[in-house]
Amino acid sequence: MTDIARAPTDWNSQAMQRRIRKRYAAERRFRLIGLGAILLSAAFLAFLLVTMVANGARGFTQTEVRLDIDFPASDLFIDPATLQGFGADAALAGADLDGTMRAAARQRYDGMADGMLSDAAWLRVRERIKEDPSILGGTATFWLPASDELDVAAKGDGAPEAEAVHARLEAADAVRTGFNMRFLTGADATDPTVVGIWGAFKGSLLTMLVTLALAFPVGVLSAVYLEEYAPRNRWTDMIEVSINNLAAVPSIIFGLLGLAVFLNFMHLPRSAPLVGGLVLALMTMPVIVIAGRNAIKSVPPSIRDAALGIGASRIQVVFHHVLPLALPGILTGTIIGMARALGETAPLLMIGMRAFIASPPGGITDPATVLPVQIYLWSDEVSRGFVEKTSAAIIVLLVFLLAMNGLAIYLRNKFERRW
Known part of the structure; x- marks a missing residue:
């Protein structure tokens, strides 16, 4: 031994x-x-x-070039009287603002004019004229967005030729780099110097609102029925297995389902937050059901027995006692499911939410895109200016996700009850 x-x-x-x-x-x-x-x-x-x-x-900043335009000396002729009221757009539609702007740039900067200004710089000239038509009577100073190459060079990562142009402009005090507010308030564009994230951000908000309005009540009521009312038999076991399997189905399958049912069969508007919300609601609902059932199951049986013992009905027990105690877990699971839906791209690509949307959507039936799809589209662009815009959009998406997770923690702590 x-x-x-x-x-x-x-x-x-x-x-x-x-x-x-x-x-x-x-x-x-x-x-x-x-x-x-x-x-x-x-x-x-x-x-x-x-x-x-x-x-x-760097995507949140923009380089601008100073340009003085002498309107009386230019070939541009616009009657200031036609710029009053609603006729301003029609009066400016036929004006060669881009040619006037580039002629002034060639006169002011000589050989540096070519490739110095953004292709969409004339839009800012038009907005300034609409705001103050009196500038047509003299010389006006504009700060116009620089071209993509010059913007990249101003941020220290450009070609030698563009860096030389930037150095000469900087010596003449004719260039500046500052915060790009348009990136937060604008929509998509073909020019990286004027693109914005608000169109995609608003599309994400509208899509998430539709998703929450559909998935939350249906998911919570399904969890309550399965946990509190459904009999334990073969059919409920099959439903539980199906819900668990749906939570693990690849998201692109839901996109194919949305394409077949909501677009081809029901003929709902393509590339709309309504359809995107319906697809994401189908994807999020199983997660909410599972989280809701676990939260309801964690409520001690003694709570139910005590409520029934003092004469409460079955529905009073559920809605007055069980649900309030299970609410923190339900809300946490809901926010986590919504955060997952916010980052989805594949199902929304299947229903056409990858279109070029130049203006923010006005409602849930208007054409729109979402942040993940916008990031995907920008990452596929050839221009170098879209690289930093893609990273900036990723930062916005991460901040949005962190805000949703922070909301989940706040709601859990606010409604949590100890017994």
């Missing part, structure tokens, strides 16, 4: 001491492995955030 067999409680024996040392060594190794996993995850997260912020911070 060994020492352990003869004296199982002899902690001073050599065999027991070896076993204790091995046990402690294994515990230390496990702690080090766990710490290493956490540090590795934190390093990847920090690398992602630093890379996105470093590339995307």
Whole structure:
């Protein structure tokens, strides 16, 4: 017989001491492995955030070039009287503002004029004239968006020719780089110097509102019925298995379902937040049902027994006692499901929400796109200016997701009850 067999409680024996040392060594190794996993995850997260912020911070800025336009000396002729009221757009439609602007640039900057200004710079000239038609009577100073090449060069990553042009403009105090408010208030465009994120952001908001309005009530009521009222038989077991399987179905399958049912069969408007919300609601609903059932199941049976004991009906027990106690878990699961839906791209591509949308949607039936799809479309552009705009849009999406997760934590803490 060994020492352990003869004296199982002899902690001073050599065999027991070896076993204790091995046990402690294994515990230390496990702690080090766990710490290493956490540090590795934190390093990847920090690398992602630093890379996105470093590339995307430049997307929130814009380079502008100063240009003085002498309207009386130009070939442009617009009667200021026609710019009053609703006829301003029609009066400016036939004016060669782009030619006037580029002629002034050639006169002011000589050889640097070509490729110095954005293709959409004339739009800012038009907006200024609409705001103040009196500038047509003299010389006006404009700060116009620089071209894509000059903008990249101003941020320290351009071609040598563009950097030389920027250096000469900077010496003449004719260039500046500042915060690009249009990026937060504009919509999509073919020119990276004038694109904005508001159109896609509003499309995401409208799509999420439709998703929440459909998925939350149906999901919560389904969870209540399955957990509190449904009999335990073969059919309810089949429904539970189906819901669990739906939660694991690839999202593109829901896109194919939306394409077949909502577009081809029901003929709903293509590329609309209404259809996108319906598709994402189908995808989010199983997650809400599962989270709701787990939250309802976590309520102690004593709560139900006490409510029934004082004369409450079955529906009063559920809606006055069980649901308020399960609400934190339900809301947390709902927000997590909505956050997953916010980042989806594949199902929305299937229903056509990848169209070029030049203006923000006005309602849930107007053509729209969403932030993930907008990021996907910009990442596929050839122009270098879209690279930093893509990273900036990713930052906006991450902030939106963090806000939703923060809302989930706040709601959980606000409605949490301890017993």
